[in-house]
Amino acid sequence: MRYNTLKPRGIREWNEKKYALKLYFHKTSIFELCKEVMYGGKDLPGNSYGIITSCAGSLKSYNDKKPNPSDPGRVGQIFFTSLEERLNKDFEPFGSSVNMTMFFDEPYSEFYFSVPEKLRSKFPKPRNGHVPIDPTTSSDQIHYAMLMPRGAKFETVREGLDRGRIDQKFYYLTPESAQHWLEVVDSPEYPQYEECKAALECFLQDKVWQEFITSKNFGGIVLLGAGAASKDISIIESALSNKLKNENEPALYYTLIDFSNNMLHASFQEVDASLTDSGQKPKVNLRPLVRDFMDLSGTTEIIRPSGKNVAWFILGGTIGNINEEEFIQSIRREARAGDLFIIGAETVGAETRETMRDLLVSKYKNTAVRNFVMAPLRAAWHDLQIGGDISRAFDKILVDVTVGKENIHSAVPRAATVELSVMSSAKGFAAFMHRVMGAPRLQESKDNRKIVLLTSTRYDEIELVRFVARRGFQLQETVTSPLNSLYKQFVFSLLPSGKI
Numbered sequence: 271m272r273y274n275t276l277k278p279r280g281i282r283e284w285n286e287k288k289y290a291l292k293l294y295f296h297k298t299s300i301f302e303l304c305k306e307v308m309y310g311g312k313d314l315p316g317n318s319y320g321i322i323t324s325c326a327g328s329l330k331s332y333n334d335k336k337p338n339p340s341d342p343g344r345v346g347q348i349f350f351t352s353l354e355e356r357l358n359k360d361f362e363p364f365g366s367s368v369n370m371t372m373f374f375d376e377p378y379s380e381f382y383f384s385v386p387e388k389l390r391s392k393f394p395k396p397r398n399g400h401v402p403i404d405p406t407t408s409s410d411q412i413h414y415a416m417l418m419p420r421g422a423k424f425e426t427v428r429e430g431l432d433r434g435r436i437d438q439k440f441y442y443l444t445p446e447s448a449q450h451w452l453e454v455v456d457s458p459e460y461p462q463y464e465e466c467k468a469a470l471e472c473f474l475q476d477k478v479w480q481e482f483i484t485s486k487n488f489g490g491i492v493l494l495g496a497g498a499a500s501k502d503i504s505i506i507e508s509a510l511s512n513k514l515k516n517e518n519e520p521a522l523y524y525t526l527i528d529f530s531n532n533m534l535h536a537s538f539q540e541v542d543a544s545l546t547d548s549g550q551k552p553k554v555n556l557r558p559l560v561r562d563f564m565d566l567s568g569t570t571e572i573i574r575p576s577g578k579n580v581a582w583f584i585l586g587g588t589i590g591n592i593n594e595e596e597f598i599q600s601i602r603r604e605a606r607a608g609d610l611f612i613i614g615a616e617t618v619g620a621e622t623r624e625t626m627r628d629l630l631v632s633k634y635k636n637t638a639v640r641n642f643v644m645a646p647l648r649a650a651w652h653d654l655q656i657g658g659d660i661s662r663a664f665d666k667i668l669v670d671v672t673v674g675k676e677n678i679h680s681a682v683p684r685a686a687t688v689e690l691s692v693m694s695s696a697k698g699f700a701a702f703m704h705r706v707m708g709a710p711r712l713q714e715s716k717d718n719r720k721i722v723l724l725t726s727t728r729y730d731e732i733e734l735v736r737f738v739a740r741r742g743f744q745l746q747e748t749v750t751s752p753l754n755s756l757y758k759q760f761v762f763s764l765l766p767s768g769k770i
């Protein structure tokens with residue numbers, strides 16, 4: 271097979287450049303990047319959502335093609351014209367400039383070295399640029415120490431597979447996980463990140479939140495699950511603008527918890543860069559905690575150093591990937607009366623199982639999700655003799671939706687769970703079960719065996735509220751996303767004990 275390596279058709283090293291732009295503008299998704307570059311600081315026109323969505327769609331295609339400069343009305347072209355203006359406004363005071371032709375055709379390292387030295391730390395170093403470590407690195411560039419309990423041990427992919435169950439944790443534990451997660455966020459079939467962020471923005475402006483953070487009992491914020499730096503930035507900005515108007519206020523305690531170092535690091539890099547740029551860093555005490563949030567015992571000193579009330583957030587539908595009972599009990603053990611507990615989740619509408627299935631097939635059967643689930647399994651697949659070629663097996667990812675009593679994945683009644691699975695040959699799987707799990711050796715069979723890769727649950731609104739309320743929390747309000755009426759932030763507070 272011959273490859274044409276000479277002339278890339280799209281923007282050269284576009285993935286690396288896209289990531290650099292997101293980091294520079296402190297944006298997690300391509301949608302947010304488009305919004306910032308095209309409208310940053312300006313009023314949004316009425317049709318802006320459509321324009322930004324279309325621009326984000328174009329930006330996703332620039333690995334294979336370049337924006338067409340002879341068509342200045344196209345959103346992709348408008349994005350790059352605005353980008354050139356924005357970057358030059360920042361670069362020119364230092365005597366340098368950038369032009370988009372160079373940006374499209376030259377490697378990322380060329381662009382990086384055209385950035386004025388004073389601003390270079392805002393961009394990631396080129397992957398292959400052999401950039402020497404700068405001995406004058408300022409303390410601004412030193413990141414926070416990750417907090418990790420002594421003796422903490424995290425399961426490896428191999429250990430998890432040996433248990434015979436593919437746990438969603440593994441998808442976040444590979445070195446590529448943060449990148450793969452951002453690709454999922456950016457895929458057109460996955461609008462949930464923006465939907466959740468829009469509902470969050472509404473909540474951050476409402477009375478329940480404003481009263482909570484301005485109260486004298488407010489003692490910090492805890493984010494359960496990284497991977498959403500722009501949501502962290504919005505929450506921090508809202509707390510700082512409301513609470514810390516007074517110079518003498520103590521720093522805001524903001525703890526971000528994730529068992530994945532990679533996910534935590536990626537989020538902290540973005541949040542830290544944003545705080546450094548806005549000069550707000552001294553006002554925030556960021557605490558990245560490597561920990562499984564299914565058991566937070568012993569973390570009170572970190573999470574609640576002042577002993578006052580904290581707000582717990584679990585956003586982006588993460589609750590739909592985990593055991594809800596275990597999770598709510600874990601928070602219930604650590605929460606104090608008066609704490610807020612905010613759960614971002616998608617609810618089920620009136621659609622039939624078939625319609626829901628059709629909708630979800632396209633959402634979950636795309637390249638980004640496929641890369642996301644395949645990465646941790648690739649190494650183990652052949653070793654485990656699961657059978658067949660992994661890429662072929664993943665070409666046939668099955669998407670199913672289980673509802674009601676059939677739904678073994680969720681503890682919440684009437685929930686609908688999407689299940690992603692692949693079929694492996696029964697022979698390979700039986701050999702694996704025999705070798706690793708000590709199962710009896712099976713006769714060779716033509717039947718295939720299903721391996722569940724990922725589950726994601728959406729909820730009946732009333733049942734979810736009842737489920738959480740029965741465990742001691744009281745619903746304060748639900749905030750609906752302006753982008754999808756089925757996506758909501760459920761806002762609870764913990765009742766004084768005994769009032770369940």
Ligand SMILES: C[S@@+](CC[C@H](N)C(=O)[O-])C[C@H]1O[C@@H](n2cnc3c(N)ncnc32)[C@H](O)[C@@H]1O
Binds near residue numbers: 528564588592
């Ligand atoms: C779906 S992703 C990111 C969602 C993101 N927070 C949002 O709002 O869009 C879920 C994140 O939660 C983390 N996570 C999942 N289960 C966890 C657990 N039991 N303990 C700690 N982190 C967990 C994963 O590592 C991953 O970073």
